[in-house]
Amino acid sequence: EPEVTQTPSHQVTQMGQEVILRCVPIxxxxxxxxxxxxxxxxxxxxxxxxxxxxxxKSEIFDDQFSxxxxxxxxxxxxxxxTKLEDSAMYFCASSAQPSTxxxxxxxxxxxxxx
Amino acid sequence: QQQxxxxxxxxxxxxxxxxxxxxxxxxxxxxxFPWYQQFPGKGPALLIAIRPDxxxxxxxxxxxxxxxxxxxFSLHIMDSQPGDSATYFCAASLKAAGNKLTxxxxxxxxxxx
Numbered sequence: 001e002p003e004v005t006q007t008p009s010h011q012v013t014q015m016g017q018e019v020i021l022r023c024v025p026i027x028x029x030x031x032x033x034x035x036x037x038x039x040x041x042x043x044x045x046x047x048x049x050x051x052x053x054x055x056x057k058s059e060i061f062d063d064q065f066s067x068x069x070x071x072x073x074x075x076x077x078x079x080x081x082t083k084l085e086d087s088a089m090y091f092c093a094s095s096a097q098p099s100t101x102x103x104x105x106x107x108x109x110x111x112x113x114x
Numbered sequence: 115q116q117q118x119x120x121x122x123x124x125x126x127x128x129x130x131x132x133x134x135x136x137x138x139x140x141x142x143x144x145x146x147f148p149w150y151q152q153f154p155g156k157g158p159a160l161l162i163a164i165r166p167d168x169x170x171x172x173x174x175x176x177x178x179x180x181x182x183x184x185x186x187f188s189l190h191i192m193d194s195q196p197g198d199s200a201t202y203f204c205a206a207s208l209k210a211a212g213n214k215l216t217x218x219x220x221x222x223x224x225x226x227x
Contacts, residue, residue, distance in 0.1 A: 105157035
């Protein structure tokens, strides 16, 4: 069964450093998302991406965040200057097309900012 | 308002019992209401979903009840099994907003054998 994959599974970084979280969505999917989950809290929407541009972003997704689809398979989330409060699980999700509601989530990347 | 409120935060049920999780939403424009199941160390996985034109949907042991006038929906897990022990999230989305999911706070369910 096709699945969303994410790398790395765990990333430890120093405050102020840049990190790139990588996702490989399901191959025929066109709509991509990033969500985050701070430990013990609910899953929060960060950004959606379609047709090589951001469709929607939340208040959390400020100038330190960016997303990119550098090739036909990868979808990345970059955090330019990490803060302690960026420590969270980051989930990538994808859906087949904009009109399809079902989003399939990856296993997540645990980001720890020290 | 985009909030989705979920209760209870945690639930302990005996094997074979019924688990009931409730969610309430504020935005009447939401048009899709999924439930996700999450095991430790894993991403959320879609369990079952409903649209507001339907009052109930059943898939196996899982049933969603939807009350549009009350802006509430609930998940019932019948004949709960130890393998159902997980965190359950309700969510809501709006097609006009790119289907971004607004999640509830989650319910940790423990099914005792």
